[in-house]
Amino acid sequence: MRIRGISVRDIRFPTSLRLDGSDAQHVDPDYSCAYVVLFTDSEAKGFGLSFTIGRGTEIGKLFIAPLVQAIRSLAHLVVGQDFEAIVKDFGAFSRRLTNDSQLRWLGPEKGVLHLAASAVVNAVWDLWGRTQNKPIWKLLTDLTPEELVSCVDFTYLEDALTKEEALEILRSMVPGKDKREEEIRSSGYPCYTTSSGWIGYDEDKIRNNLLISMQAGFSKFKIKVGQDLEKDKKRLRLVRSIIGDNRQLMIDANQVWEVDQAINWVKELAEFKPVWIEEPTSPDDILGHAKVAQALKDTGIGVATGEHCHNRVMFKQLFKSGGMQYCQIDACRVGGINENIAVMLMAKKFGVPVCPHAGGIGLCEMIQHLAIFNFICISGDLKHSVAEYADHLHEHFIQPARIKHGCYIVPDVSDMMRILNNLRNFAPGYSVEMIGSSLINYEYPLGPKWREMFDKKLYEDPSKQVPPYVEHRPETRSSHFQRFHSIQTS
Amino acid sequence: MRIRGISVRDIRFPTSLRLDGSDAQHVDPDYSCAYVVLFTDSEAKGFGLSFTIGRGTEIGKLFIAPLVQAIRSLAHLVVGQDFEAIVKDFGAFSRRLTNDSQLRWLGPEKGVLHLAASAVVNAVWDLWGRTQNKPIWKLLTDLTPEELVSCVDFTYLEDALTKEEALEILRSMVPGKDKREEEIRSSGYPCYTTSSGWIGYDEDKIRNNLLISMQAGFSKFKIKVGQDLEKDKKRLRLVRSIIGDNRQLMIDANQVWEVDQAINWVKELAEFKPVWIEEPTSPDDILGHAKVAQALKDTGIGVATGEHCHNRVMFKQLFKSGGMQYCQIDACRVGGINENIAVMLMAKKFGVPVCPHAGGIGLCEMIQHLAIFNFICISGDLKHSVAEYADHLHEHFIQPARIKHGCYIVPDVSDMMRILNNLRNFAPGYSVEMIGSSLINYEYPLGPKWREMFDKKLYEDPSKQVPPYVEHRPETRSSHFQRFHSIQTS
Incomplete structure (x- = not known):
């Protein structure tokens, strides 16, 4: 089977209208993704996405987010490749994507290009899961230690x-x-909810959310902190x-x-007995995190971080x-999954829980597979x-x-599903395939839902804005003249 | 004065044809840049660029490098702004560019978006230099400690x-x-040359280059190492x-x-008495660098790094x-310059030479200003x-x-130049304005020089390649249907 094409789309949801997802740093996120589909010379497809929180393309004539463009710039490394050859030496393939001799200058292994690589690599995994008719956690679990390490x-x-x-490590865990x-099939994988206490929510909303979540069986909750110490105390007391x-509380700055x-602030909040303080400072500050962790040792509060930790070298440190x-x-x-396997193996060696x-968007769908695999293997x-679990946007999957x-x-492929899969290729894989109508409605900026929001003046319509950049564009290849269209915006 | 527009262009030079710039990691660089021009409501313009080593846009119908697109995504933060207000609180402006509440997810402060911010911020500095009729080093030198710190x-x-x-620190250096x-005007700023020993060069080429450089007065040389220990020994012996x-030798892995x-390899090369080993391992590996530096202490070889150090937090560590x-x-x-001021101040505090x-491309032009400012202030x-100095591509500036x-x-604005500047706005600023014909000739992929190279089959013409991605694009805004153009590439 050969991969013969890739499509990338900019899908966005207007979450900032209700401040879902807001925190002390990201005050107005519109949960979005660059959505990738790999096409093959058979019926099989692979789906992947890379999550963002919006912006990147509002203004201008060309509606292409940098992340979308970065994924396209990786296309030549995957399109035309033999699928079986890729997964046979998956480690080498992932290294080609993250270490292209010219593109690596724009990273290396960080930022936009690494997010792009991740979407492509994960789409290949999804494709693999589908061809094997297995959810990703099961595909991973069924690989031998040697196969896993080769990734x-x-x-x-x-x-x-x-x-x-x-x-x-992997061999030692084969027994059992x-x-x-x-065990995990019967118990499920424990999670906490972040949906109760986004920073933009008021006390009533937090109270209601907590009561609803507790009724639904949650016993672990994460609350955003960091804007104002006195307000934080008031929220955490509430x-x-x-x-x-007895229920667990986590806090996130x-x-x-x-x-x-960070040290002083968290000590002030220690009376509320949070399990961890998440992202206390710059995600790049290894030594800073070590200092915070050391200083908080006596309080029993651990440091949690990783969502902005850009590669295995940072995790290593x-x-x-x-x-x-x-x-x-x-x-x-x-x-993608390959680098996360490395991180999970290091976590095991250093005795740190994952x-x-x-x-x-789509993160809950994906990480459940990683968490289950990590537990089993x-x-x-x-x-x-x-x-982590956050209760929004799942309806699009x-x-x-x-x-x-x-x-x-535990996501699984039932027998009924196995039969259906012969007709429609959806149950196995990495759980990130989105519903067709969501893709159409929320593609930015031309999807009908976005047009509607522009009409209602909830967002500014980028196509109505005067492009702020002075466009230089040659007329034709043969008559290549410098031409500036200067547009006054002020 | 108001900034009223920005243009961004993808300018590339085919340096990989002669292996100029090659090293153990980047074996085939095509030195390139995203070239930025800021337009104002007066005659004044500002120029900036962000250096890359090529690739990002070869294949597909849309020739837009991710970096170019990222700069466009920042356009709304600069276009329409009052110039005097920007430079009055330059620190806040640079923070708006590097810490946009949605875009920061794609970094934060690293990778493509940070390179993009740098090009824009530096173009504003260039504009400032031009309006003051001063080269950037002089503009910086003439700022008060308070003004510098506010940046x-x-x-x-x-x-x-x-x-x-x-x-x-800044106040203590005002005297003198x-x-x-x-002193610096009369002596110039000392540099070493990297042009002698790119990894792709053979012994004859290295010998010739060294002899020419020595004749030109160079006494400090950097040689690329790291592909093969025995070959490295042979090269360094040569x-x-x-x-x-008595002349200085630096090595770069x-x-x-x-x-x-890294530790073992460099110890093997210690007999050749290099001043420093540059980039021994992952640029993200703070603890790794510390270990290497500690292990090499006895040899007198220091660790040099920074070109891939993505922000001030990494430098701090x-x-x-x-x-x-x-x-x-x-x-x-x-x-941009603002963050580099922070790094230079930290270097002073920690006693590390800059x-x-x-x-x-354009890096020599820019860093001479920073080096001179750092020395004076x-x-x-x-x-x-x-x-560092490398002897190529200067003819385009x-x-x-x-x-x-x-x-x-020391780049300076002579009296004659001051007069000319009233006619043509070029002498002051950050020295990154490129010659018009170079911009036309080398714009990728439609510039005449690139067309010529495509015709000669030196490079593949991206416009002749079948797009590897399956394009999804709505017809019109009103009839938004899912449509796939599937193109077989295999």
């Missing part, structure tokens, strides 16, 4: 995790895999008064503090420095690991993540 | 450098500024046999090694950890600081960097 690019990891150590699979002392400020007590892998930030970051630990009593239900 | 975003730096400390300006024991491998003995700031990698990275030290006896000649 990983160990470059720059030698001083933390060698290929041999990785193999040893079946039992753990059975939260504790509702959830009591979304990078707003200086290092020492967070592990080695003791700067991270909870490892929040993200499905899109690093270069607590995947989710929310956004790497960590074997459910006590300290908890995955063909196979949305499902929650029962505060746990992710 | 800097101190976010995340508090545990390394406070605003007050920065002010103190005139004398240092005079180099030392030509330059003797361009990130190819694991941490421990390299300073604090002792992982960097030579601080190689880059003109485009961090968010040795700017150059080469590429911050470091006051010429002994340990040396700037209106005010190319000029070298005499191995030193950058």
Whole structure:
């Protein structure tokens, strides 16, 4: 089977209108994604996406987000390739995408291009799952330790995790895999909810959300903090008064503090007994995280980070420095499942529980697979690991993540589904395929839902705005003259 | 004065044909840039660029590099703004560009978007220099300590450098500024050349290059290493046999090694007495650099890095950890001059000499300004600081960097130039304005020089390639139907 084409679309949802997803740093997110489909010379397709929080294309004549364009710039590395050859040496393929000798200058292995690589790599995994008729967690679980290790690019990891150590970890966990699979199928994967306390929500909304979540079986809650210390205390007091002392509370500052400020602020909130403080400062500040973690040791509050940790080298240092007590892998930030396998293996070696970051759009759908695989094949630990869950935008997915009593239900391909799959190719894979009508309605900026919002003046219509850039564009190839269309905007 | 428009163009030079610029990691660079022009409601313009090494747009119907698109996505933050208001609170402006509440998700402050911010911020500086009729180093030198500090975003730096400390450093260096300006005008700014030993060059070419450079007055040379230990020894033996024991030798591995491998490899090369080993491993590996620096202490070889160090938080950690003995700031990698001021101030505090990275395209032109400013206003030290120089692509600039006896000649606005400037706006600023014919000839992929190379089959013509992606594009706004053009590429 050969991959013969890729499509990329800019899909956005107007979440900022209700402040869903707001935090101290990201005050007005419109949850969005660059949505990738891989086409093959058979019927099979692969779906992938990279989550963003909007903006990038509002103004101008060409509606192409930098991330969409970055994915296109990787197209030549995947289109035309033989699928079986890719997955046979998946580590080498992922390295080609993340380490192209010219494109790497724009990273390396970080930012827009790494998010782009992740969408493509994950789409290949989805395709693999579909051809095997397995959900990704099951595909991963059924791979041998040798096959799993062959997916990983160990470059720059030698001083933390060698290929041999990785193999040893995976082999040591082979016994008991079946039992753990059975366990997770019956119990589900424990999660906490972030939907109760976005920073833009008032007290009434937080109270209602918490009560609803508790009724639904959640016992773990994350609250955004960091804008105002006194307000934080008031919110957390409210939260504790509702959830009591025995349910778990996490707090998340979304990078707003200086290092020492983080230490002092969190000590002030220690009375509310949060399990962790998430993203206390710059996600790049390894030494800063180590200092915060050290200073908070006595309080019992751990440092959680990872959603902005851009590659395995940064994770390596967070592990080695003791700067991270909870490892929040993200499905899109690093270069796809392959790099996340490396991170999960390091987490095991350094004894740090993996607590995947989710929310956004499609992130819950993806990370459930990673969390379940990590439990079955790497960590074997459910006590300290908890995955994030946020209750929005799931209605746009063909196979949305499902929650029962505060746990992710293991996504599976039922026998009925197996039969259906012969007709429609949707049940297996990475759970990121979106519903056709959502794709049409929410494609930015021409989807009908966006046109509607522009008409209602809820958002500014980019096509009505005067392009702010002075366009230089040659007329034809033969008559290549410098020509400036200067447009006065002021 | 108001900024009323911005243009962005993809300019590329076919340097990979001769392996100029090749190293162990980047084996086939085509030195390129996203070239920015700011237009105002007066005659004044500002020029900026962000250097890349090619690729990003070869294939497909839309020839837009991700970096070009990223710069466009920042356009709304600069176009329509009042110029005087920008430079009055330049720190806040640069923070708006690097910390947009939605776009920051794609970084934050790293990768494509940070390179884009840098091009825009630097173009504003260029515009400022032109309106003041001063080269940038002089504009910077004439700012008061208070004005300089107001340009800097101190976010995340508090545990390394406070605003007050920065002010103190700058104030302590005010005495003697005139004398240092005079000194640097007469001596020039010392530099080393990288042009002798790109990794793709054979021994004869290296020998010739070294002899020519020595004749031109160079006494400091950098050689690329890291592909093969025995070959490296042979090359360095050759180099030392030509330059003797008293001229300076630097070596550069361009990130190819694991941490421990770097230590062992460099120890093997210690006999050739290099001043520094540059980029021994992943640029993200702070702890790795610290380990390498510690292990090499006895050899007298320092660690140099910075060209891929993506923001001030990473520099902060390299300073604090002792992982960097030579601080190689880059003109485009961090968010422009403003962030580089922060880095130079930290370098002073931690006693690390600033040795700017150059080469590429336009980098020499820009960093000479930073190096001169750093000497006059911050470091006051010429002994340990040396700037990079690479001898290519200067012919495309209106005010190319000029070298005499191995030193950058201080770029200045002569009286004659001052008069000319009233007619043509070119002498002052950041020296990055390119010659009109170069812009026309080398714009990718439609410039005549590129058409010529496509005709000669030196490069593949992207417009002749079948687009690898399956395009989805709505017909019109009113009839928005899902439509796939599937193109078989295999």
